[in-house]
Amino acid sequence: MPDRIADIWGERTPHAKGTVWPARVDLHLDEGVEEQDVDRWVQSACLLCSNGCGCDIAVKDGRMVGVRGRGTDVVNHGRMGPKGLYGSTPWASSPDRLTRPLVHEGGRLVETDWQTAMGRIVDESKRLLDENGPLTHGFYTSGQMFIEEYYTLAVIGKAGLGTPHMDGNTRLCTATSAAAFKESFGADGQPGSYTDIEHCDAIFLYGHNMAETQTVLWMRILDRTRGEDPPKVVCVDPRRTPVAEEAERTGGVHLAPRVGTNLALMNGLTRELFHNGWTADVWVAEHTIGVDDLRKVVEPYTPEKVAEICGVEPHDLRRAAAIFGQSKSVLSTVLQGFYQSHQATAASVAVHNLHLLRGLIGRPGSGVLQMNGQPTAQNNRECGADGDLPGFRNWNNQKHVQELADLWNVDPLTIPHWAPPTNAMQIFNYAEKGSIELLWISATNPAVSMPESSHIRKILSGDQCFVVVQDLFLTETAQLADVVLPAAGWGEKTGTFTNVNRTVHLSDKAVDPPGEAKSDLDIFLMYSEAMGFTDRDGAPLPTWSTPEEAFDAWRAATAGRPVDYTGLSYDKLRGPTGIPWPVNEEAPEGTDRLYTDPVFPTDTDQCETYGHDLLTGGTVTEQEHRAMAPNGRAFLKGAPYTPAHELPSDDYPLLYTTGRTVYQFHTRTKTGRSSSLHEAAPDAWVELSEQDADNLGIREGDVVSVESPRGAIEVRARVGNVMPGAVFAPFHYGSWDLEDVAPDQQHRLANELTMTVWDPVSKQPCFKTAACRVTKVRAGDGPAPAPTTAASAPARKGSVPETAGGEPTTSEVLTETPDYPNDPAAGTAHPAPTGTIAGRS
Amino acid sequence: MPHLSTYVGLADHSEKTLAESFRAVADGHAQAADVFHTCHMLAQWSENHREGLKPIVERYGEDADVDEPERLHADGLAEVRPGEIGLLRDLQDLHVLADLVQTTWTVVLQGAQGLRDHELLDVAISANAETSRQLSWLNTRMKAAAPQALIVDPKE
Numbered sequence A: 001m002p003d004r005i006a007d008i009w010g011e012r013t014p015h016a017k018g019t020v021w022p023a024r025v026d027l028h029l030d031e032g033v034e035e036q037d038v039d040r041w042v043q044s045a046c047l048l049c050s051n052g053c054g055c056d057i058a059v060k061d062g063r064m065v066g067v068r069g070r071g072t073d074v075v076n077h078g079r080m081g082p083k084g085l086y087g088s089t090p091w092a093s094s095p096d097r098l099t100r101p102l103v104h105e106g107g108r109l110v111e112t113d114w115q116t117a118m119g120r121i122v123d124e125s126k127r128l129l130d131e132n133g134p135l136t137h138g139f140y141t142s143g144q145m146f147i148e149e150y151y152t153l154a155v156i157g158k159a160g161l162g163t164p165h166m167d168g169n170t171r172l173c174t175a176t177s178a179a180a181f182k183e184s185f186g187a188d189g190q191p192g193s194y195t196d197i198e199h200c201d202a203i204f205l206y207g208h209n210m211a212e213t214q215t216v217l218w219m220r221i222l223d224r225t226r227g228e229d230p231p232k233v234v235c236v237d238p239r240r241t242p243v244a245e246e247a248e249r250t251g252g253v254h255l256a257p258r259v260g261t262n263l264a265l266m267n268g269l270t271r272e273l274f275h276n277g278w279t280a281d282v283w284v285a286e287h288t289i290g291v292d293d294l295r296k297v298v299e300p301y302t303p304e305k306v307a308e309i310c311g312v313e314p315h316d317l318r319r320a321a322a323i324f325g326q327s328k329s330v331l332s333t334v335l336q337g338f339y340q341s342h343q344a345t346a347a348s349v350a351v352h353n354l355h356l357l358r359g360l361i362g363r364p365g366s367g368v369l370q371m372n373g374q375p376t377a378q379n380n381r382e383c384g385a386d387g388d389l390p391g392f393r394n395w396n397n398q399k400h401v402q403e404l405a406d407l408w409n410v411d412p413l414t415i416p417h418w419a420p421p422t423n424a425m426q427i428f429n430y431a432e433k434g435s436i437e438l439l440w441i442s443a444t445n446p447a448v449s450m451p452e453s454s455h456i457r458k459i460l461s462g463d464q465c466f467v468v469v470q471d472l473f474l475t476e477t478a479q480l481a482d483v484v485l486p487a488a489g490w491g492e493k494t495g496t497f498t499n500v501n502r503t504v505h506l507s508d509k510a511v512d513p514p515g516e517a518k519s520d521l522d523i524f525l526m527y528s529e530a531m532g533f534t535d536r537d538g539a540p541l542p543t544w545s546t547p548e549e550a551f552d553a554w555r556a557a558t559a560g561r562p563v564d565y566t567g568l569s570y571d572k573l574r575g576p577t578g579i580p581w582p583v584n585e586e587a588p589e590g591t592d593r594l595y596t597d598p599v600f601p602t603d604t605d606q607c608e609t610y611g612h613d614l615l616t617g618g619t620v621t622e623q624e625h626r627a628m629a630p631n632g633r634a635f636l637k638g639a640p641y642t643p644a645h646e647l648p649s650d651d652y653p654l655l656y657t658t659g660r661t662v663y664q665f666h667t668r669t670k671t672g673r674s675s676s677l678h679e680a681a682p683d684a685w686v687e688l689s690e691q692d693a694d695n696l697g698i699r700e701g702d703v704v705s706v707e708s709p710r711g712a713i714e715v716r717a718r719v720g721n722v723m724p725g726a727v728f729a730p731f732h733y734g735s736w737d738l739e740d741v742a743p744d745q746q747h748r749l750a751n752e753l754t755m756t757v758w759d760p761v762s763k764q765p766c767f768k769t770a771a772c773r774v775t776k777v778r779a780g781d782g783p784a785p786a787p788t789t790a791a792s793a794p795a796r797k798g799s800v801p802e803t804a805g806g807e808p809t810t811s812e813v814l815t816e817t818p819d820y821p822n823d824p825a826a827g828t829a830h831p832a833p834t835g836t837i838a839g840r841s
Numbered sequence B: 001m002p003h004l005s006t007y008v009g010l011a012d013h014s015e016k017t018l019a020e021s022f023r024a025v026a027d028g029h030a031q032a033a034d035v036f037h038t039c040h041m042l043a044q045w046s047e048n049h050r051e052g053l054k055p056i057v058e059r060y061g062e063d064a065d066v067d068e069p070e071r072l073h074a075d076g077l078a079e080v081r082p083g084e085i086g087l088l089r090d091l092q093d094l095h096v097l098a099d100l101v102q103t104t105w106t107v108v109l110q111g112a113q114g115l116r117d118h119e120l121l122d123v124a125i126s127a128n129a130e131t132s133r134q135l136s137w138l139n140t141r142m143k144a145a146a147p148q149a150l151i152v153d154p155k156e
């Protein structure tokens, strides 16, 4: 009965290089429910991180009572992590679910019926359209809706209303991933696959604490590093995370660059490849463009120069470069340590450059995974409810816009495409000025998750903008809304979503939503109907009314594009496993990896963007792009390092950086309502190095004040494993569960301190580059509420009680490993140990 | 070479004006975070061009007294305009200034070629290329700002 709070990754199933990852089925049921009591199992996939583990939802008496990993699913081979096991279902029956619409009246929110609530929105919307047109409308969505909902919203926003102001919370988490792909390969789309883990000789994790952010993927890596012929791990992270420890254990390297200096480090690694002749020159000449410029850009970044900027030892840099340069195959993964930091797109593109220079792409073991925060986030990128056009189309390409206009039967001029769609930060800026007068926020909590959060709260609570919030709970954001709409969540509605390695899952409705809550799809359709949106011939827009019809419309929209869903259907997705796109006539069972040819979607008529200047974000024009004649070759693009926007000073001598913890997701809407997860990490904290703590006279558990030029938080200190000079704070903690705290007392909200500044290309805000000072407020009466099991462990092992106490779960290693379509190691499975595993590994 | 030195002077002077104007726009529109940071960075580029030009100025002298190019001098932006439409017009002014800088470098580049002056050629080529990047950012940013400013800019 493993306690998966104490034992995050569960039992190891080590196996040799090139063999199929063994299957292990993990299960958690609510207390008192046994497997035989379950009425039904409903097919789904977990959406509490971007791994997107295939699972079944247990239903008993009309309630979701647990989850079980799907042993046949290519993504997780049956495993689940602590968030998926403990956090998937408890929120659904939480007594504080929103069950009726609310409207703002007499200074507070009061319950009402749907007709009144939607009536208010539609009246306001029509009035604004009449007065000033569609640019008065903005939509800020989540990373947590389904394909059907994103695509429907994209059609309503872009063809019904015609507003360019649509973006999602995805801007805060995956925008750089998408931008980096577009700059290097011409279009979004993850080139690699999780199966690269079974075949690679080295794994590089850039700013990616995978052990905590994607626990099941980390299990997959551990099963390689603990098996025969293991890969070397290289970790780039300012904290000594479990990934860093594994790097040292496998003979790899832990590089801890100063916060905000990633690009200098990447330039140093790239230069080493050039100087040591570790470049595949013939391949590079055939399949890439820009190598000479790149060589020039990186030339100044000698290991010594990099040491000066990043604080990384020259011999560590050389060793890491040698591992990259000399391993037969390398898998790279990238996450927020790069995306939310300074020069985000340039640093992420540099990862592609390393792969391209060695020709390590499109082959098993040689992949790049630019990660996201959640599986559904990928769909916002694909469907175009964020700052993109549906189907990876180029807003700058008239033919692509015409394709959409034909699909929707509207005038192409209705579809705003004069410039890239407005990014989230700019949407809030317009809302602040009152030029966006209606802001519709669905399934996300910007009052906690955006940078400089007090500023965001001011914008939302002001009179200049009418705010609609659609969510499961009365979040910090919903409390500031003019109209609140109760939404159905995962398991309460049907839809599809796609994880990081392009695997599409169908999630079927398991139970009814509470009270009068409706699915996001139904809410959007209700709005468009009330608004009377129609196409050129007067037919309703959109034309569909069910999730399956919406999915079929989306499939049609992907025809001929790199993101090709045409071969998928709900029926097909009800099979044993999720299926990675492209799925079409040539690849009816889906595609494990892209660019096997290696031809990239860079052709001027095909690409999703003509590209940007990585330093300024200035766009490359169509003529300039055509003149380069990329014709299927990938771009090698470089940029010099520049110092971050806010550097430490006498007043604010420390670097402030934010991130996640293994037990929480987003702003804890779901995970905070699971007692196992909540108790494992109940409150915010900050991490200081031993050295800084000593200098400041701070001990474990002391209450400290952390201040930046923009705000302050008061939390307890963990004397931990962050590098000296840096301070780490988890970003999940807002105020919704603090009954004893006045709503204006945002004492633990990490984003009070972060800056309003974003990457010039991806427009992703920098959450990791502020300066701060730390002072002791009072002595603590116990350890910080930080977990001990992962990166926030105390510097001195055993100095505080170990985190534990998760409800019982079971894990069963399957005797026979199922067949996984597309797995390049198919047929190599070894018999595995059997039986239910008791106790901890 | 009286006219070359005039144009060297014009390059130096117009880069200075451009740098100052970028900074004025940055600080005047500081609430637009991307404008603030990018304009400061681009101002630095113009300063760097002037640094590169220094040894040349020492060699050829800098002459701003000749009548004709004097008329080409443009005034910088002393103060910025409020609101979205103000930002748009300020960016447009920067574009005009940067355009003057670029044509000046083009002219200097021709002169450098004629003189086979490698040092000047290097300075002019790299400055010219970076001015193109300044112009392309200004163009990108104006396109993004224009519809909102033209259609729904709230009254101040």
Ligand code: SF4
Pocket (backbone or CB within 6 Å): A046, A047, A048, A049, A050, A051, A052, A053, A076, A079, A080, A081, A082, A083, A084, A085, A213, A214, A215, A216, A217
């Ligand atoms: S790894 Fe991610 S997707 Fe898988 S169970 Fe955990 S939270 Fe869910």
